Amino acid sequence: MGGEGLGINKSAETADALLAQPVERRTVLKLGAAFALLLNEACKGKPVKPKQEQNPSQEFDISPEAIESADKVIQAYESGYIGFIRSNKEKIDRIKSPYFRKLILETADLVQKNSKNPDKNFSRFLQKHPQLNTDNRYLNKDISQFFYYAESGEFVSVPQAVRANAAFSPPVRVMKIRNKFDRNNLLHQVSYMHELIHVLQDDEFRRNSDTKDEYYDKVLRYNSERIKLMEAYTKVAEIELLNVFSDGMLEKLPHPRQIDLDNFDFTKLLRILNLSNTDIPRLQNVILFASPYFFEGGAKGNKLPDLFVKFHSEVTTY
Numbered sequence: 630m631g632g633e634g635l636g637i638n639k640s641a642e643t644a645d646a647l648l649a650q651p652v653e654r655r656t657v658l659k660l661g662a663a664f665a666l667l668l669n670e671a672c673k674g675k676p677v678k679p680k681q682e683q684n685p686s687q688e689f690d691i692s693p694e695a696i697e698s699a700d701k702v703i704q705a706y707e708s709g710y711i712g713f714i715r716s717n718k719e720k721i722d723r724i725k726s727p728y729f730r731k732l733i734l735e736t737a738d739l740v741q742k743n744s745k746n747p748d749k750n751f752s753r754f755l756q757k758h759p760q761l762n763t764d765n766r767y768l769n770k771d772i773s774q775f776f777y778y779a780e781s782g783e784f785v786s787v788p789q790a791v792r793a794n795a796a797f798s799p800p801v802r803v804m805k806i807r808n809k810f811d812r813n814n815l816l817h818q819v820s821y822m823h824e825l826i827h828v829l830q831d832d833e834f835r836r837n838s839d840t841k842d843e844y845y846d847k848v849l850r851y852n853s854e855r856i857k858l859m860e861a862y863t864k865v866a867e868i869e870l871l872n873v874f875s876d877g878m879l880e881k882l883p884h885p886r887q888i889d890l891d892n893f894d895f896t897k898l899l900r901i902l903n904l905s906n907t908d909i910p911r912l913q914n915v916i917l918f919a920s921p922y923f924f925e926g927g928a929k930g931n932k933l934p935d936l937f938v939k940f941h942s943e944v945t946t947y
């Protein structure tokens with residue numbers, strides 16, 4: 630494909646950035662209409678054009694200060710995330726879908742395993758390997774490790790620009806994390822979980838690819854339907870997790886056509902999840918998908934409800 634460049638999957642990153650955006654009125658109004666439409670009609674996929682790649686030397690800060698600071702951020706992130714999953718094991722065990730229960734627990738094992746990776750700080754890795762090109766940045770079949778890149782900036786509930794709080798770039802296996810985050814904020818942890826599931830999805834692609842070309846063929850085709858399906862899984866993991874944290878409030882949501890996200894009363898949900906008003910835009914996004922997901926009966930094994938997948942595909946544009 631054109632614009633493979635240095636292998637950052639911009640589509641997936643953009644997808645996360647878009648999902649992190651507040652739900653616009655346009656989307657809210659679309660919710661009921663799109664759902665009604667999907668009851669009768671098949672959704673049509675829109676082709677996504679390959680985007681121009683960025684030069685990573687410009688994209689990543691490899692100054693000694695950045696490297697040192699990233700070490701601390703990564704350590705705090707790892708212990709925070711593993712602690713979050715372990716201390717909430719009882720809640721996670723209440724997730725009804727065995728597939729998602731297992732997937733969510735696996736994300737902590739993944740972080741634990743990677744904590745021993747000597748190259749996990751991507752800034753340092755780049756500094757040590759200045760001649761890096763696309764070929765040797767692809768870690769053939771090696772699914773035991775991935776990199777972190779600590780991006781500067783606060784964790785944002787309402788992004789001003791199209792920018793995600795966390796992102797994962799499959800070919801190079803770099804997970805971007807914010808250097809300022811609050812391990813006690815459930816939504817921050819949920820954002821990380823989302824990206825860790827992308828790492829697990831990437832593991833799967835690598836396991837099932839014998840050659841680099843086969844892998845690229847699977848992952849980097851800029852196939853919008855494939856990307857949307859991968860996103861649908863991460864979205865469901867978020868929904869399933871937040872549902873047990875909210876004592877089942879999400880599974881009791883009304884029918885998608887009866888929800889008005891602009892006038893939805895978030896008081897109880899915010900209180901039970903220990904969140905604040907600034908988190909409402911992200912919760913709107915969760916509710917937008919939780920209602921049709923549970924309405925359609927949730928996941929059966931590793932299969933998502935067809936109508937939910939179509940709905941997700943229809944209301945997300947990337």
Ligand SMILES: [Zn+2]
Pocket residue numbers: 641644645823827860863
């Ligand atoms: Zn994603």
